[in-house]
Amino acid sequence: PRLLSQFFFADERVTQVVAEINGLDAELDPQQYLVLLNQLHLSQAHLLAILERIMEECIPTQRHSRDYLVKFPEELLVDNLGNHMLFAAECLLAGTFLEVEEADGAQLRPQARNLLCSLELVRTVLREQSLSQPGSYPEPVRAVLVQFDRLFAEFELRW
Numbered sequence: 001p002r003l004l005s006q007f008f009f010a011d012e013r014v015t016q017v018v019a020e021i022n023g024l025d026a027e028l029d030p031q032q033y034l035v036l037l038n039q040l041h042l043s044q045a046h047l048l049a050i051l052e053r054i055m056e057e058c059i060p061t062q063r064h065s066r067d068y069l070v071k072f073p074e075e076l077l078v079d080n081l082g083n084h085m086l087f088a089a090e091c092l093l094a095g096t097f098l099e100v101e102e103a104d105g106a107q108l109r110p111q112a113r114n115l116l117c118s119l120e121l122v123r124t125v126l127r128e129q130s131l132s133q134p135g136s137y138p139e140p141v142r143a144v145l146v147q148f149d150r151l152f153a154e155f156e157l158r159w
Helices: 003-022 030-059 067-071 074-080 081-094 104-131 139-158
Strands: none
Touching: 003 030, 003 104, 030 067, 030 081, 030 104, 030 139, 081 139, 104 139
């Protein structure tokens, strides 16, 4: 029931699906590729939901304000905005996002890179914490969560 244990298993699932995608030839098996992409979307959404709960438990008073969320349509907020933002950041870095003007993309790309690097750091730190002391959040863990929360909020705001 501990959040760090839940995070560990959710992170394992994301890693497993990514490995399956990387080992698959999408041209030879496009149907399986689409199935795996859907599994990746669902497993990332689950991971982000657990991460959100960890941040609420660990750094509730240090969270970045989300007042700007009123600019997003209600259906997007209900349908896991964080997962959409993560996907947008990944697409920006891959250069495959078509709905962004090139000038905007050039400005957003460094933020997307920082966000995704921060997420990787959070995943690493939380995995290590879940294996060593699953019931506590020492200052280094709190610091990476605060940084990730700030970068995520800044990316959402610019979007």
